Amino acid sequence: MEFGSSTSSQVRRNALVLTLFFENSTRTRTSFEIAARRLGMDTLNLEVNSSSLSKGESLGDTIRTISMMSPDFLVVRHQRAGTPELVAAHTDASVINAGDGAREHPTQALLDALTIRQHFGLNRLADMRGLRIAMVGDVAHSRVARSNLALWSMAGASVTLVGPKAFVPEGFSELGWTVCRDLKSGISGADVVYALRVQTERQSGVMYPSSGEYRQHFGLTLDRLDLHCPGAVVLHPGPVNRGVEMDSQVMADPRCLVERQVANGVWVRMAVLSVLDDARREMRRG
Numbered sequence: 001m002e003f004g005s006s007t008s009s010q011v012r013r014n015a016l017v018l019t020l021f022f023e024n025s026t027r028t029r030t031s032f033e034i035a036a037r038r039l040g041m042d043t044l045n046l047e048v049n050s051s052s053l054s055k056g057e058s059l060g061d062t063i064r065t066i067s068m069m070s071p072d073f074l075v076v077r078h079q080r081a082g083t084p085e086l087v088a089a090h091t092d093a094s095v096i097n098a099g100d101g102a103r104e105h106p107t108q109a110l111l112d113a114l115t116i117r118q119h120f121g122l123n124r125l126a127d128m129r130g131l132r133i134a135m136v137g138d139v140a141h142s143r144v145a146r147s148n149l150a151l152w153s154m155a156g157a158s159v160t161l162v163g164p165k166a167f168v169p170e171g172f173s174e175l176g177w178t179v180c181r182d183l184k185s186g187i188s189g190a191d192v193v194y195a196l197r198v199q200t201e202r203q204s205g206v207m208y209p210s211s212g213e214y215r216q217h218f219g220l221t222l223d224r225l226d227l228h229c230p231g232a233v234v235l236h237p238g239p240v241n242r243g244v245e246m247d248s249q250v251m252a253d254p255r256c257l258v259e260r261q262v263a264n265g266v267w268v269r270m271a272v273l274s275v276l277d278d279a280r281r282e283m284r285r286g
């Protein structure tokens with residue numbers, strides 16, 4: 001066999017999913033890797049901290065170099081918004097955004113929507129029309145919030161953003177979102193309460209006095225849920241700061257769907273990878 005001339009009939013070639021995580025992650029990276037393996041794909045994590053990037057190579061050069069080894073998918077997480085597009089400009093692989101800065105986290109929004117739809121028995125995304133969703137917390141610094149807001153507005157859900165000015169700036173009401181500064185009225189009558197992590201690593205300067213004070217005003221407790229929205233389910237993208245965004249009793253309550261979100265993450269990423277894989281095969285044939 002000549003080098004470089006092997007055909008698919010000679011060498012069976014699974015799709016290769018390369019993960020590049022420039023920010024810490026437990027669930028998202030693992031979830032993509034498990035999803036890929038369940039589909040029979042190969043996975044490889046590029047250790048970005050020990051790669052040539054740490055020797056001063058530009059991101060574009062690194063991406064062009066690894067693309068010469070023909071990965072099919074690059075799953076990218078980066079602290080800078082827009083990095084997935086930058087990566088895509090240097091590779092023929094399909095690039096999947098696993099979170100860029102405070103901008104987007106699309107697969108998180110998809111798995112959240114799946115979790116909500118499953119719970120309420122909604123067949124289509126459009127069936128979320130009118131569903132009352134209260135998103136509580138650090139909307140300003142959250143890519144999860146941005147991706148979910150895009151999806152929820154497409155689906156026609158009725159959304160209230162709940163939090164102090166530092167976390168839900170006035171700009172959100174100017175954009176047409178309903179904003180509430182008070183937890184009780186914000187979650188009152190909600191079908192879904194979506195708590196966000198307080199994103200200390202993305203805040204410049206002290207944005208909110210203390211976690212104790214945050215909990216006092218915006219933390220989800222069983223009492224608050226029972227009193228204001230007893231029928232609501234609770235979601236959180238994780239990782240949860242117990243006793244800040246929500247109490248341990250809320251985490252343990254059957255209304256809390258955090259574990260279901262994690263399980264659904266694998267299904268959603270399998271779906272994303274397999275749709276893209278089909279499209280890539282189609283393109284190669286076409």
Ligand code: NCD
Nearest residue numbers: 028099105144197237238239
């Ligand atoms: C989120 C992230 O990193 O954007 N976590 C996740 O992917 N499950 C949310 C967060 O860090 O707050």
